[in-house]
Amino acid sequence: MDQAGxxxxxxGAVPQLITVSPGTLALIGxxxxxxxxxxxxxxxxxxxxxxxxxxxxxxxxGFQPNAALVARKLGDFLREHLPEYRPDVRFVPARRxxxxxxxxxxxxxxxxxxxxxxxxxxxxxxxMIRQLVGTLTWQLIVTRWRTGAxxxxxxxxxxxxxxxALPVYEIYKAGADLHWSEGLDxxxxxxxxxxxxxHWNNREGGEELDTSRCFMGxxxxxxxxxxxxxxxxxxxxxxxxxxxxxxxxxxxRVLGVGSxxxxxxxxxxxxxxxxxxxLAWLKTEPLIRSTDS
Numbered sequence: 001m002d003q004a005g006x007x008x009x010x011x012g013a014v015p016q017l018i019t020v021s022p023g024t025l026a027l028i029g030x031x032x033x034x035x036x037x038x039x040x041x042x043x044x045x046x047x048x049x050x051x052x053x054x055x056x057x058x059x060x061x062g063f064q065p066n067a068a069l070v071a072r073k074l075g076d077f078l079r080e081h082l083p084e085y086r087p088d089v090r091f092v093p094a095r096r097x098x099x100x101x102x103x104x105x106x107x108x109x110x111x112x113x114x115x116x117x118x119x120x121x122x123x124x125x126x127x128m129i130r131q132l133v134g135t136l137t138w139q140l141i142v143t144r145w146r147t148g149a150x151x152x153x154x155x156x157x158x159x160x161x162x163x164x165a166l167p168v169y170e171i172y173k174a175g176a177d178l179h180w181s182e183g184l185d186x187x188x189x190x191x192x193x194x195x196x197x198x199h200w201n202n203r204e205g206g207e208e209l210d211t212s213r214c215f216m217g218x219x220x221x222x223x224x225x226x227x228x229x230x231x232x233x234x235x236x237x238x239x240x241x242x243x244x245x246x247x248x249x250x251x252x253r254v255l256g257v258g259s260x261x262x263x264x265x266x267x268x269x270x271x272x273x274x275x276x277x278x279l280a281w282l283k284t285e286p287l288i289r290s291t292d293s
Contacts, residue, residue, distance in 0.1 A: 021248040022146045022190075028154035029198040029237030029258070032121050033077040036256035037154070040242035041082055041117075043255060044150040048116050051086035054078060055115035057141075059103065059131050060123025060156045062095030067123075074121060090114070094137040097130075103137035112140040117150040120157035126167050126181050128160040133184060142186070151186075155198050159214070161186035162196040164232060166224070172215045178224050190247065192282050193232045197221075200236035200261060225263070231284045236261035241273065250279050 026040045045052050056075055061067045068091070075089040090111040094103035101108055112118060118141055120128070132138040145151050159165050165183035170176040180195065187194055199214040210217035213236070216224060225234070237243060238258025245252045253276040254260050262269040262277075264284050271277050 023144075023148045023150045024247070025145070025186075025245040026150070026152040026242050027158045027196060027198075027235070027237060027245070028121075028152065028242045029158075029200060029239050029256075030155055031240035031256070032119075032152070032154040033074060034240055036240040036242065037077070038081045039255045040244065041078060041152065042085075043242075043244055044117055044152060045082060045085040045087075048085070048150070050084070051088040053114055053116045054087050054089045055092050055111040055118050056089060057092045057094060057118065057120040057137075057157070058101075059092075059094045059137070060120055060125070060128045060160070062093075062101070062131060063124060063127050067095055068093065070122070074119065078119075092137065094131065094135070097135075103131055103135040106136065109135075109137040109140050112137065112144055115144060115149055117152060118144060119152045119154075120160075121154040123156045124169055125156045125159035125165050125183075126170065128156060129165060129181065129184055132160075138184065145186075158196045158198050158237065160184055163188055163193045164195045164228060166195065166197060166214055166216070168214055168216075171220075178220060178227065180224070180227060192279075193229075193284065194282060195228060195232055195234045196237070197234060198237045199239060201238045201258060230265065233262060233264035233282050233284050235282060236263070245279060247279070251276050252279055252282075253277075 024044060026044055028040055031037050056071045058067045058071045061070045071091050078087040078089060092111050093101045094108050095101040153161055160183060162183035163185045164180040167181050197214050202211045205211035212218060213221035237260055241256035241258035243252055243254055243260045254271050254273050256273055259270050259272045262281055
């Protein structure tokens, strides 16, 4: 772990910036198979011609024996609740390196090249990162997105594509020291340094335990914030709430039942459902350090 409290599980180079506009990205706090999830998918599919080709990634829950069932339930939801787009769903069983479902295997990753929209959801963010970083599956996801495919990442998958990813299970369930993990950094080449935090307003702990801020609670999350480099912005996503990032227009909009929260360089912005905001709010200005002459 370095001085910023970031666990470095891989070697990382500064990403080369890209200037083209990739496809719209939906980041979903939770509820991808609820009414709010349907709203987010409908917004993604609206500009696509039916049948919409959807590839569902099994990686986030790939450590679970029922990983295929988790993905198929999401596929069933899309077919049942968005029939006007005639979703043609295929699955990407990129579950574990070194297995028959290796994310580096061309046959495993093949549906990604066909997809108009790539979807991933709940599971473990750090597991997803470990299984995908540097693989053919991740390369194809990024390539398709940069050439116009839509992406929808919910819950664990939204965390995993951050610059710095919150290791939820490790801290909340296993008692690990507070730290951040290196994420897949999907948006880094566009100049964003983000820590994406779903379940922002979670209340599962009731009156006895603060489970907001993705089960960290406000006190622990305040300590986690101090471990992030100052140039990193935090995007918090409420339960049953989606944030659609439209890179062509340079704007984002909030759908669902809650709001999103942006923390950047000491400022906090809250954007309510139905509202839009400029993507520039997710970028921080480089810190200028004064030097003695």
